[in-house]
Amino acid sequence: MEKNTTASVSKEKISLTINGTEQQLEVEVWTTLLDLLREHLQLTGTKKGCDQGQCGACTILLDGNRINSCLSLAVMHDGSEITTIEGLAQGDELHPVQQAFIDHDAFQCGYCTPGQICSTIGLIKEGKAKTVDDIRDLMSGNICRCGAYSNIVKVVQEALERSQQA
Amino acid sequence: MASEVIGKPKNRVDGRKKVTGQARYAAEFSVPDLTYGVVVNSAIARGTIKSIDASEALKLEGVLQVFTHENRTKLAYYDKSYQDMDAPPGSPFRPLYNNQVQFNMQPIALVVAETYELALYAAALVKVEYEQAPHETKFAAQRPYAYEPEEYKSTPPPEPWGSPEEALKNAAHTITEEYAHPSQHHNPIEMHASTVHWEGDGRITVYDKIQGALNSQKYVMGIFGLKEEEVRVLSPFVGGAFGSGLRPQYQLFMAVMAALELKRSVRVVLTRPQMFSFGHRPKTVQRLSLGASADGKLQAVIHEAYAETSRFEDYSEDVIIWPGVLYNCDNVKLSHKLVGLDVYTPLDMRAPGGTTGIFALECAIDELSYKVGMDPMEFRLKNYAEKDQIEDKPFSSKELRECYRQGAEKFGWKNRKQAPRSMREGHQLIGWGVANGAWEATQKPASAKAVLALNGQLTVSSATGDIGTGTYTIMSQIAAESLGLALDKVEFKLGDSSLPKAPLEGGSWTASSVGSAVKKVCNKLGEKLLELAQEIEGSPFKNVKIEEVVFEGGRMHLKNNSSTAIALTEILSRNKTESLQAEADSEPSDEQENYSRYSHSAVFVEVKVDEDLGTVKVTRVVSAIAGGRILNPKTARSQILGGIVWGIGMAMEEYSVMDNQYGRFMNHDLAEYHVPVNADVHDVEVIFVEEKDEIVNPIGAKGLGEIGIVSVAPAIANAIYHATGKRVRDLPITLDKLV
Numbered sequence: 001m002e003k004n005t006t007a008s009v010s011k012e013k014i015s016l017t018i019n020g021t022e023q024q025l026e027v028e029v030w031t032t033l034l035d036l037l038r039e040h041l042q043l044t045g046t047k048k049g050c051d052q053g054q055c056g057a058c059t060i061l062l063d064g065n066r067i068n069s070c071l072s073l074a075v076m077h078d079g080s081e082i083t084t085i086e087g088l089a090q091g092d093e094l095h096p097v098q099q100a101f102i103d104h105d106a107f108q109c110g111y112c113t114p115g116q117i118c119s120t121i122g123l124i125k126e127g128k129a130k131t132v133d134d135i136r137d138l139m140s141g142n143i144c145r146c147g148a149y150s151n152i153v154k155v156v157q158e159a160l161e162r163s164q165q166a
Numbered sequence: 167m168a169s170e171v172i173g174k175p176k177n178r179v180d181g182r183k184k185v186t187g188q189a190r191y192a193a194e195f196s197v198p199d200l201t202y203g204v205v206v207n208s209a210i211a212r213g214t215i216k217s218i219d220a221s222e223a224l225k226l227e228g229v230l231q232v233f234t235h236e237n238r239t240k241l242a243y244y245d246k247s248y249q250d251m252d253a254p255p256g257s258p259f260r261p262l263y264n265n266q267v268q269f270n271m272q273p274i275a276l277v278v279a280e281t282y283e284l285a286l287y288a289a290a291l292v293k294v295e296y297e298q299a300p301h302e303t304k305f306a307a308q309r310p311y312a313y314e315p316e317e318y319k320s321t322p323p324p325e326p327w328g329s330p331e332e333a334l335k336n337a338a339h340t341i342t343e344e345y346a347h348p349s350q351h352h353n354p355i356e357m358h359a360s361t362v363h364w365e366g367d368g369r370i371t372v373y374d375k376i377q378g379a380l381n382s383q384k385y386v387m388g389i390f391g392l393k394e395e396e397v398r399v400l401s402p403f404v405g406g407a408f409g410s411g412l413r414p415q416y417q418l419f420m421a422v423m424a425a426l427e428l429k430r431s432v433r434v435v436l437t438r439p440q441m442f443s444f445g446h447r448p449k450t451v452q453r454l455s456l457g458a459s460a461d462g463k464l465q466a467v468i469h470e471a472y473a474e475t476s477r478f479e480d481y482s483e484d485v486i487i488w489p490g491v492l493y494n495c496d497n498v499k500l501s502h503k504l505v506g507l508d509v510y511t512p513l514d515m516r517a518p519g520g521t522t523g524i525f526a527l528e529c530a531i532d533e534l535s536y537k538v539g540m541d542p543m544e545f546r547l548k549n550y551a552e553k554d555q556i557e558d559k560p561f562s563s564k565e566l567r568e569c570y571r572q573g574a575e576k577f578g579w580k581n582r583k584q585a586p587r588s589m590r591e592g593h594q595l596i597g598w599g600v601a602n603g604a605w606e607a608t609q610k611p612a613s614a615k616a617v618l619a620l621n622g623q624l625t626v627s628s629a630t631g632d633i634g635t636g637t638y639t640i641m642s643q644i645a646a647e648s649l650g651l652a653l654d655k656v657e658f659k660l661g662d663s664s665l666p667k668a669p670l671e672g673g674s675w676t677a678s679s680v681g682s683a684v685k686k687v688c689n690k691l692g693e694k695l696l697e698l699a700q701e702i703e704g705s706p707f708k709n710v711k712i713e714e715v716v717f718e719g720g721r722m723h724l725k726n727n728s729s730t731a732i733a734l735t736e737i738l739s740r741n742k743t744e745s746l747q748a749e750a751d752s753e754p755s756d757e758q759e760n761y762s763r764y765s766h767s768a769v770f771v772e773v774k775v776d777e778d779l780g781t782v783k784v785t786r787v788v789s790a791i792a793g794g795r796i797l798n799p800k801t802a803r804s805q806i807l808g809g810i811v812w813g814i815g816m817a818m819e820e821y822s823v824m825d826n827q828y829g830r831f832m833n834h835d836l837a838e839y840h841v842p843v844n845a846d847v848h849d850v851e852v853i854f855v856e857e858k859d860e861i862v863n864p865i866g867a868k869g870l871g872e873i874g875i876v877s878v879a880p881a882i883a884n885a886i887y888h889a890t891g892k893r894v895r896d897l898p899i900t901l902d903k904l905v
Contacts, residue, residue, distance in 0.1 A: 003227045009283075030283045039282055044194035045187015047405070049355040050438040054836040057355050085187035094185065102181035105800045108808060109634030110184030111356040111405025117185060133845075140843040143836065145355050145406045146634050147811025148804060149847040 014078040018043070019087025027074045034058045034069040037084060045085035045114045049143070056142030059115035059122070060084050066122025068141075085114035088121075096162065097121055100155040108146035116142045120156050124163045132157065170718075171647045175800035179653065180403075180638045189403045192375040193359035193435045200361075201230060203424050203434040204285040205417065206275035206292050207443055208267045211301035211829025212508045215265040215294060218275060223288035228280040230428055232292060235274070238262040239390070239423050247388035251381045251670055252412040254511065255317040256479030261419045267296065268478060269510045270830035271443035276420045278432060301508040303829040305449050305474060312472050312503035315480035320502070320519060321487055324556055328497030333466035337457025339537040340466075345454065345526035347897040349474065349822040349831070350447040352515050353841060354633075356405020358444075359435040360418045362425040370425055372399045374418050377411040377631050378670035383663040385414040386422050397422075401661040404633040408812075409514040411633065412672050415444050442834035445513020446822060448474035450485060452526040462538045464549040467498045469527070475504045476511040483519030488527045490555035491604050491764060493546075498555070508829055514672065516812055517872035520605050521879070525816075525897070528601035528880030533893065541584060542884065543570060543600050554762030562761035563859035565792035566602060569768035572853050573790030574600075577770035586891035594774040597889025603876035604764040607794065607859075607868035608675040609754040613666035614683035616645065616691045617747040622720060622735045624651055626687065627659035630680045631671035635871055636801030640677055641684050643797060644865065648688030649734070650717030658684075666749060674765070674869030677797060679752070681865040687750035692717055694748055699737045706730045754863070761861050765793040765868040769813075769877040773885040780904035783848065784814050784882060790853040794868035799854065802870050806852045809874020815842045816875070817882035818898050 011026050018041070027036055034051070037043040037060070046069060049057030053071040060069045061083040088095040097120050100106070107113040119142045129135050135156045136149075144152065183189040208215075220232035231237075241263060242248065248258040261273050275292055279285035302308055334340055361373040370392075376382045379399040386397050404411060421434040436443075450473040457466035471485040486500040515521075535545035547570060553560050574580070582598045583589055589596040614628040626645045632638050641658040645651070659665060668680050696715060699707045699722065706724075707715070716725050723731035738746060772786035787810050796802045819840035825832040833839045859866050879897065886904070887893045894903045 003225060028281075028283060030287075035282060038194070042196050043187070044190060047191075047356070048193070048435070049357070049405075050836050052438060052835055052837070054438070055355055085185075089186055094182070098185040101185045102177050105178065105181075105804045107181075107184060107634075108636070108801075108804055109354070109356070109404060109406040110180070110189050111191065111354070113184050114187050136845040136847070140845045143355060143841060143843060145353060145408070145841060146804075147808035147842070147847070149811060149842075149844045150807055150850050151804065152844065 012075045014075055016077060017081040019083060029073065029075050031074050032070055033072045033074045033077060036074040037069065043084050043086055047111055047114055049112065056119060057112050057115040059118045059142060061118055061122055064125055066119050085117060088117065097155065097159050100158055104151045104154045106148050106151040106155045108148060112142060112144045116144065116152055120159055123156065124159050129160060171643045171653055172797055174798065176639060176643060176653060176798055178636060178639045178801060179642050191356050191403045191405050192361060192373045192401060193433060195361050195373045197361060197363040197431045200431045200433055201278050201280060201428065202282040202285045203276045203278045203420055203432050204289040205273045205420055205434065205436065205440060206277065206289050207271040207440065208274050209294065210267055210296050210298050211270040211303060213267050213299040214297040215267060215274060216297050217295045219293040222291040223277055226284065226288055228284045229288045230278045233262060233276040233424060235262045235264050239427050242389050242391065250385045250413050251378065252514065254319040254479045254481040255315065259478060259510065261416045269476065269508055270828060271440070273416045273420065276424055278424050278428060301829040303507050303509060303824050304826050305505055305507065308505045308507055309472055312505050315482060315504055317480065318482045319480065320482040320484045323486060323500045323502050326499035330466050330468050330497040330499040333497035334455055334457040334468065337465045338460040339534060340455065340457045341530060341533045341537060342455040343530060343533065343895055344451055345529055345895045346451045347449065347522065347525065347816065349449045349824065350515060350816065350820045351442050351822050351839060352408045352410035353441060353836065353839065354406030354408060354410055357436045357438060357441055358415045358417050360421040361433040362421045362431060364425045364429055364431045369396045370422065372397060372422065374399055374401055375404055375411055376401050376414060377404065377407050377633055377672055379661055379663040380629050380667060381670055382414045382418055386418065389419065390422060390426060399663040401631060404631055407633045408516045409518065409672060410445065412514055412670055413445065438836060439834040442822065442831045444510050447515035448481065448512035450522045452485065454526055454530040456530050456534045458534050458538050462540045462545050462548050464493055464495045465497060467495050469500050471502045472505050474507055474509065474512060476509055477506050479511040480504055481512045483514065485519045485523035487556045488523045492527065492551055492602060493549045494551045494555060517605060517875050520603065520872065520876045521816065524603045524876045525880045528877060529883050529895065532884040543574060543579060546602055557762045559760065559762040562763045562861040563794065563857050564766060565855050565857040566766040566768060568855040569766060569790035569792050572855055573768045573770050573788050576851060576853060577788040579770060586888050593777050595777050595889040597773045597775065597885040597887065599771045599881045599885030599888055601769055601877040601880035601884060603767045603873065605674055605873040605876060607678065607763040607765050607862050608673055609682060609758065609863040610669040610675050610679040611751065611753045612668045612679040612683040613749065613751045614680065614687040615666050615747065615749045616687045617745050618691060618734060618738065619745045620735060620738050622655055624649060624656045625659065626656065626684055627665045628668045628680050628683060629663060629665040630660045630668035630676055632660055633671060635676065635805060636798060637671065637676055639801055640797045641680060644681050644684045645688050648685055649692055651720055674871045674873065677867045677869050678863040678865060681867060682863050683750060683752040685864055686752045687748050690750050691746065691748040694746055695722060695734060695737050698741050698746065699732055702740045757861055763862045765791065765873040767791050767873050767877050769881040771881040771885040773882060773889055775886060775889045775904065780901035782818060782886060782899065786849045788851045788853065789874060790855060791873055792855050792857045793870050793873055794857050794859045794862055795866035796854045797867050802854065803852045805870040806874035807850060810850050810878050811842050811847055812875045813878020813882065814846055816897060817879040818900065821898050
């Protein structure tokens, strides 16, 4: 069969700083930030759980703020700084929130975990959570089907206390 | 020897990989020259595909092929080739087999392209014409035609015992009610995915989301006529499954077929809506008639279940055995009928049957306790089962009484006022409810291999899975303990069809089955180490029997003289051996057959219900579990917490709504299908009561994946009744049913 080209999909050049490294990328305009990370850059630590902004598994830090990377196109973020789960540890030393997830057994299958961790870090930065009920509300955009919520709350409480001491 | 590793709250050994994003799931393996497949699903529930026009899709540069029933590869003919290890009796669904549509959202085409986005776009261009036939998805309409299957997947209903009808007529107190729950979908957060690596010489390596790599391997071999050495299946990490990964799902078929045809590597990931297009917990309606004497002795039970199945397979689960397992009654009649609908075949979902049957039974028992005028816990204790009436056998162990004692104390049950609507806090009606439950503690045959390397590292392997349950961790603990090694000296491998055989990871039998194989293989390796040590010149272990040595701290020493010792690595090096290995097969003992083997739970729940708005908050849950030996209190607790969260979902949120006009589940995403979120879960506590069981398996652990959920939904429903005086018998209990 005679092939037409997919002329409707253009490519754009963008610059992204991902986990501290600046990268020059050429991306198709219909590629989401999530698919860019997972399928093009092999940063599969960021998870796809629904691709509809409903589960939070794809949560990353964009310029320090937590966002659902499935709901955002890559081309929209030229010049942005992105931190994914792969960029949190300093060498062998885990980020305190990562270590707390292990210590509190705040996950089971581990699939929502990168999103929960990024969300925790974003939540602390937002500075809105004051009480346990606030934490539960503000972490409700990250579904954990294994049901580790009560352990996740302990992690966030600890992180909150740490941030208040700092 | 005192336990150094088993029974300790160890962190997950795979935790670091999971919190750093290094744990790779089925869709995350990087393979060269990868293509992407997107599945097209049917828009009708029943009928014939008249035509599929893929020309617009195929015109696009980068679209490689659109597979349909018209151009698919040659497939196996007989049903048995499609029957996987968890298939119910019947004819399994065959993707792309012919032009017949058997259920809505049936996969009917696969578009394969060079990029994911292109495949997704091209899939939207595929035009399908149907010849629609009338479908029936209304449960109520088909219920009059409910039937007993020729063969039950579950325990067939036993013959009635005593005179149930007569006993019911003569009972001082009776209830007859119907209890229902809707279809529910597993919705693990990882969507089903397969990455097929075309190795170039006809062989494929498949990364699949499955609760047993051997099942996917068998399925692929059967359908595509491949040899065992031509297909290897790997699933080192599974992002939750809860039963959805017990059977190979259609993305596996699609990805393998496309890879074999195109001779390219292919990845197929289902979308969240497509996660509603295969197995689910079947909608079930149960009619329960119970009778009790004036003083609260259960005298009659008639339990009839009507459960949904597809038109092509007879799926059934253990819904009705629970009156015989949980209570003792002289007059019992049980029946289980199937309601055939034009839907996909239901599928085991966390504690299949138990979650369903115990919900109905425990609500009915609660209702009867109020009729009798007894405290609901006292009523249950009065009718406590001293033996299993279904199998007519004693229990291998049963510490349910202790669950009640410790749970009630922790919860403060003694402060409960009996009358409904008698406890409140301003506008909040407070309700306290209780329920008990059980789940089978089964051991299946399993195999394992252990290799000790010269550097002291022990590698143990078995083709089981870890869907988040903690298999990696507890197996490492068992191995470490058996050979006296530190936990970080042990690596456990799983999720690989080339490893020694293991059963599907389900049914709460993994700790029991694979754990027993791991223990056995490590003991066998210990024996080999002793034999090898005896070959060393001047060995102090000559003529020493295995019972006379102890493995501890990386060394083997005499039981009665710990200074006569040798490092395990030295045994290898002195014999100039690079490594030492053993393999073992374990099987359940004959003695198990003389006993009924179950874990048990008692769950106490507090709810607060807004009197005006009907909103319900589950403010406190105490779950007391008798699950045999607890191998790791940390991961064990997490499994029970998960069960509690699932119980909250079942009681109050989860509902796959069937649009009967189209025969399709209409709320097919996570915005419309509600699962519990963080804000739904409040104060939850888990108690493990001490329970010794030397019969259930050599490990003494009963398995915890399912016992945590079974009593939660009825305890919540009972608490809501206590708070409001309203008995809601159809789940989920949403606020419209309370105002």
